[in-house]
Every structure is written in C-alpha cells, then in structure tokens.
Amino acid sequence: MAPVVAAAIIGAGATLGKGIYDAYQSSKESERERKAKEKAIGQAQEGLSSWETEAGKILDEAEANGIQLSSPGDIEAYRQMRASYDPTRYAPEFERFDKSQYNVEDYLNPQRDAIIADVANRLQHTAAGAGLGHSSGALESIARGVAEKDESLYDKAYERMTGERNFDYGAYTDYINQQQQRLDRLQQGEIAQMEQMRGDILFDQQQQDALLASRLNLGNTLAQSRAQLI
Numbered sequence: 001m002a003p004v005v006a007a008a009i010i011g012a013g014a015t016l017g018k019g020i021y022d023a024y025q026s027s028k029e030s031e032r033e034r035k036a037k038e039k040a041i042g043q044a045q046e047g048l049s050s051w052e053t054e055a056g057k058i059l060d061e062a063e064a065n066g067i068q069l070s071s072p073g074d075i076e077a078y079r080q081m082r083a084s085y086d087p088t089r090y091a092p093e094f095e096r097f098d099k100s101q102y103n104v105e106d107y108l109n110p111q112r113d114a115i116i117a118d119v120a121n122r123l124q125h126t127a128a129g130a131g132l133g134h135s136s137g138a139l140e141s142i143a144r145g146v147a148e149k150d151e152s153l154y155d156k157a158y159e160r161m162t163g164e165r166n167f168d169y170g171a172y173t174d175y176i177n178q179q180q181q182r183l184d185r186l187q188q189g190e191i192a193q194m195e196q197m198r199g200d201i202l203f204d205q206q207q208q209d210a211l212l213a214s215r216l217n218l219g220n221t222l223a224q225s226r227a228q229l230i
Helices: 003-065 074-084 112-129 136-229
Strands: none
Touching: 003 136, 074 136, 112 136
C-alpha cells in the first residue's frame, strides 16, 4: 500500500473515530439534559399538586366556615312576601265623619216652652203693673221678650251642639290618625323585613359566587401551569 494511501486511510479513520466519539459525548449530554428536565418537570408537577391540595383545603375551609345569613327557605319566603305585598292595605278608606247626626233641637233646654211661657207671663204682669194691659205696645214688648229668650235658648243649644260635635270630630280624627300611624308602622316593618331578607340572600349569593370564582381561577391557573410543563 502506498504511504500516501495509508496516511489517507489513517486520517479518515481518525476523523471518523473523532466524529463517533463526539456523537457519543453529545448523546450523553442530551441524556443528562433530558433526565434533568424530566426531574425538574416532575418536581414542578409535585409542587403544583401540593399547591392544588393546599389551595383546595383553604377554599373548603372558607366555604365551611363562611358566614351564612339566610336559611334554605328564605328565597321562597321572600318571593311570597314580595308577591303578596299590597300597599293599598295600608291606606284604607276610612268612613267620613257624620255631621248629620247633630241637630240643634236635640240640645234645646227641655223646659224651653215653660221658660218662654214664664217670660211671657212676667212681661205681661209688668205691663199690667205699668197700666199698659193689652195695648199694642205691651204686646210688642212681650213678643220681643219672648223672641229674645227663645233666641238665647237656641244659641246656647247651638253652642252645646257645636262643642260636642267638635269634641267628637277631634276624637274621631285622633283615632283615624292613630290607626294610620299603626298601619304605617306595619308597612315599614314589612318592607324592612323584605329588605333584610333580600340583603341576607344577596350577601350569601355573593359569597358563593366569590368562592366559585376562586375555584375556577385555581383550575385555570393549574391548567395553564401544567400546559407550560409539557
């Protein structure tokens, strides 16, 4: 074999051997990197699982120990209260005060006729004593005196009637006002109860929504984190 050819073969063999050696070394490095990556991924997955477990416990405790203001039947009770609420129940039509039952005649002095007759007799005696007798002047005086007395008795009767009517009207008005105030308090109580129930139900719903959102966020975060490890 010629020296040149032998040298070429030896050089090629050396080059091939170096290439094989370099490939072997590269494969060894890739294997180490692969194992290191798998180890890192495994550790990350374990960390995610541990975090998922811990976060789940925190959410479970928050749900178990959360404040619950409403009871299971409150939603239906609130619906029924709202459906049955009728503001007209608290503004009834009260009967008007009846003034027609008050008549002046009912308050006139029972002895009215006797009093007027007595006045007429006294005026007649006075006229007779003065020598007027049955003159037109005496008769006019007697008629005027009787009319004045009758008017006086009527005025007193009217005052008594008016006083009693005003008293009764005031008492009736006070009663109506008291009843309306009572109805107003009942209405305010019913509205306050509905608002309280609504507030409690809304608070509990918001708490549940917040927990659900936290669980969904946890799931999305875990899914994204696991996807990045693939």
